[in-house]
Amino acid sequence: xxxxxxxxAIQRAHDEEMARDPLVIxxxxxxxVAGGTYKATKGLYEKYGPLRVxxxxxxxxxxxxxxxxxxxxxxxxxxxxxxxNFAWLAMxxxxxxxxxxxxxxxxxxxxxxxxxxxxxxxxQLGAQHSARMxxxxxxxxxxxxxxPSNPKQAYxxxxxxxxxxxxxxxxxxxxxxxxxxxxxDGEYFHPLEGSEIARSGTDxxxxxxxxxxxxxxKAAEILDKQYxxxxxxxxxYCLSPLDRAGIKASVSKTHRAVIAEEDxxxxxxxxxxxxxxxxxxxxxxxxxxxxxxxxxxPQPYNHTLEKAAIPDHEDVVKAVLKxxxxx
Amino acid sequence: MKLEDxxxxxxxxxxxxxxxxxxxxxxxxxxxxxFLHLYPGQEACCNGVMEAARPGHDYVITGxxxxxxAIKCGADPKEVMAELYGKExxxxxxxGGSMHIFDVSKRFMGGYALVGGPFPLAAxxxxxxxxxxxxxxxxCFLGDAANNQGVFHETLNMAALWKLxxxxxxxxxxxxxxxxIERSTAIVHQHKRVCAYGIEAAECDGQDVEKVYAAARVAVxxxxxxxxxxxxxxxxxxxxxHSMSDSRGYRxxxxxxxxxxxxxIFILRDRLIxxxxxxxxxxxxIEKETDAYIENExxxxxxxxPEPRVEDLEKYVFADRETQRPWLTGKAA
Numbered sequence: 001x002x003x004x005x006x007x008x009a010i011q012r013a014h015d016e017e018m019a020r021d022p023l024v025i026x027x028x029x030x031x032x033v034a035g036g037t038y039k040a041t042k043g044l045y046e047k048y049g050p051l052r053v054x055x056x057x058x059x060x061x062x063x064x065x066x067x068x069x070x071x072x073x074x075x076x077x078x079x080x081x082x083x084x085n086f087a088w089l090a091m092x093x094x095x096x097x098x099x100x101x102x103x104x105x106x107x108x109x110x111x112x113x114x115x116x117x118x119x120x121x122x123x124q125l126g127a128q129h130s131a132r133m134x135x136x137x138x139x140x141x142x143x144x145x146x147x148p149s150n151p152k153q154a155y156x157x158x159x160x161x162x163x164x165x166x167x168x169x170x171x172x173x174x175x176x177x178x179x180x181x182x183x184x185d186g187e188y189f190h191p192l193e194g195s196e197i198a199r200s201g202t203d204x205x206x207x208x209x210x211x212x213x214x215x216x217x218k219a220a221e222i223l224d225k226q227y228x229x230x231x232x233x234x235x236x237y238c239l240s241p242l243d244r245a246g247i248k249a250s251v252s253k254t255h256r257a258v259i260a261e262e263d264x265x266x267x268x269x270x271x272x273x274x275x276x277x278x279x280x281x282x283x284x285x286x287x288x289x290x291x292x293x294x295x296x297x298p299q300p301y302n303h304t305l306e307k308a309a310i311p312d313h314e315d316v317v318k319a320v321l322k323x324x325x326x327x
Numbered sequence: 328m329k330l331e332d333x334x335x336x337x338x339x340x341x342x343x344x345x346x347x348x349x350x351x352x353x354x355x356x357x358x359x360x361x362f363l364h365l366y367p368g369q370e371a372c373c374n375g376v377m378e379a380a381r382p383g384h385d386y387v388i389t390g391x392x393x394x395x396x397a398i399k400c401g402a403d404p405k406e407v408m409a410e411l412y413g414k415e416x417x418x419x420x421x422x423g424g425s426m427h428i429f430d431v432s433k434r435f436m437g438g439y440a441l442v443g444g445p446f447p448l449a450a451x452x453x454x455x456x457x458x459x460x461x462x463x464x465x466x467c468f469l470g471d472a473a474n475n476q477g478v479f480h481e482t483l484n485m486a487a488l489w490k491l492x493x494x495x496x497x498x499x500x501x502x503x504x505x506x507x508i509e510r511s512t513a514i515v516h517q518h519k520r521v522c523a524y525g526i527e528a529a530e531c532d533g534q535d536v537e538k539v540y541a542a543a544r545v546a547v548x549x550x551x552x553x554x555x556x557x558x559x560x561x562x563x564x565x566x567x568x569h570s571m572s573d574s575r576g577y578r579x580x581x582x583x584x585x586x587x588x589x590x591x592i593f594i595l596r597d598r599l600i601x602x603x604x605x606x607x608x609x610x611x612x613i614e615k616e617t618d619a620y621i622e623n624e625x626x627x628x629x630x631x632x633p634e635p636r637v638e639d640l641e642k643y644v645f646a647d648r649e650t651q652r653p654w655l656t657g658k659a660a
């Protein structure tokens with residue numbers, strides 16, 4: 001096990017897959033000569049050259065479509081969209097071309113491409129550079145959506161996404177690229193479906209994904225130490241399709257659920273998880289499930305306002321205490 | 328073009344015309360649903376270009392007016408008609424419809440319904456050809472109105488920058504849905520728009536298949552020999568409306584008649600007759616044989632084919648699970 005950073009894990013997955021298969025390429029803004037905004041493609045340009053590590057113009061719709069077209073002929077492009085905010089410009093191609101082409105061709109054509117993008121609110125980046133957009137991607141038929149919460153997942157999910165014949169969107173987080181964690185030394189493929197228990201518990205399930213897994217883990221620690229509440233943390237690293245069986249299993253054990261998301265609440269992971277709980281295990285519930293989420297505002301620039309808009313572990317703790325009638 | 332090729336192309340264009348006219352009738356009879364965009368008037372464009380290219384070898388992509396392009400690439404007209412009927416035997420198994428004809432075995436990479444959407448896809452296929460080192464080219468057929476999308480410029484820039492083997496064929500039929508080109512576009516002659524990217528471009532009469540062929544020979548040779556992208560504009564006209572819901576109130580019948588005087592099929596027919604290579608009786612026989620083929624084989628096949636099964640509704644959303652198991656479960660071999 002190597003203790004490496006999130007960006008290093010992503011870079012390693014690129015490197016291994018590009019060394020294995022000459023049809024694996026990567027493309028995006030500043031990923032080549034400049035080495036990538038978050039260093040996720042560092043050193044690849046020097047190793048694999050400009051034909052396979054492509055610095056694109058700032059044309060998200062154009063280069064995303066170009067990558068998709070290349071994938072029709074068996075190329076496996078890893079398309080980096082520098083910030084998820086820019087993905088709006090690429091969504092026509094991602095949704096109308098990549099996600100639908102297998103279906104509308106009756107299975108003749110597929111778009112085996114990987115879209116990687118940095119989502120999430122960083123620090124004071126303002127309304128047009130702080131979006132969380134997982135809610136949009138997870139509602140599209142034909143597109144797989146995963147979101148790594150640690151370096152091991154970042155490495156293993158990218159490896160699997162490159163090999164998979166379906167288009168996969170990988171939602172990363174601007175604040176997580178320097179996070180360290182254990183990654184297996186040998187080749188590792190993280191499943192593109194399912195969920196995993198990040199911490200086992202018995203009294204309440206805290207559902208998180210990507211950065212909110214860390215809020216949940218921190219909250220679980222506080223709940224255990226200060227309130228004697230045993231919280232289970234379920235990491236929903238796969239947002240589409242959501243893991244119905246995993247959600248049901250955990251809630252059937254703990255009988256209570258809190259869903260923590262950095263995205264805004266109306267339409268999102270929280271509402272979907274609650275719908276699944278209703279459908280799968282409603283009568284197992286001892287209390288109504290609760291969502292912890294961002295305020296429905298364009299992200300403010302002001303530091304205090306920004307902090308007020310985005311939840312954290314304290315909000316998760318408060319939600320759990322409320323659920324137990326302790327707040 | 329050689330004489331035997333001209334005679335074959337005439338026969339093909341008659342098939343393309345009659346196929347589309349039969350679609351019109353089937354639509355009126357409600358055998359075909361959704362939107363239907365027909366090609367009559369523009370036949371010389373697709374035929375002239377594909378005669379200069381290598382159907383089944385070169386990769387072709389287009390918009391929603393796609394039936395004839397598919398057939399010209401080698402798709403079976405029976406399967407195309409079955410697709411319009413929404414049948415399981417259709418080229419896209421009834422899941423695509425008129426705007427999404429595909430025959431990947433013939434390298435017809437599909438019809439797409441977002442105006443301009445195929446531009447970057449075509450450039451991407453060209454990128455794949457460049458990486459793999461083949462002698463194929465990518466050919467993107469779109470209308471003039473697609474050039475008003477942002478991806479038109481984004482794609483031209485990348486195609487020129489990376490010298491991609493892609494031929495853009497602009498079938499300029501003078502209307503974007505129901506808006507005349509001079510009311511939507513600052514410049515009527517579209518090839519002038521690409522010079523800013525340093526891309527070779529030409530304009531040609533799109534009604535005369537031999538002229539299109541000659542212009543396309545130059546274009547295809549340029550692209551196939553590694554000289555980068557090429558933009559070929561063909562001036563043409565669609566006789567019918569944009570789609571079936573269009574009553575053509577935005578243009579005059581006189582204008583339509585003027586264009587019909589330069590009908591692509593009649594131009595070739597009359598030339599062959601003048602050369603003594605065809606008689607009017609032979610031409611009428613071709614029409615009759617074509618109609619009989621469409622009725623007795625194409626329509627019959629579509630009519631008699633089965634519907635897709637409702638149990639298969641979710642088939643083709645994702646790749647077959649068994650083949651993807653290692654990546655979905657993390658248990659790689």
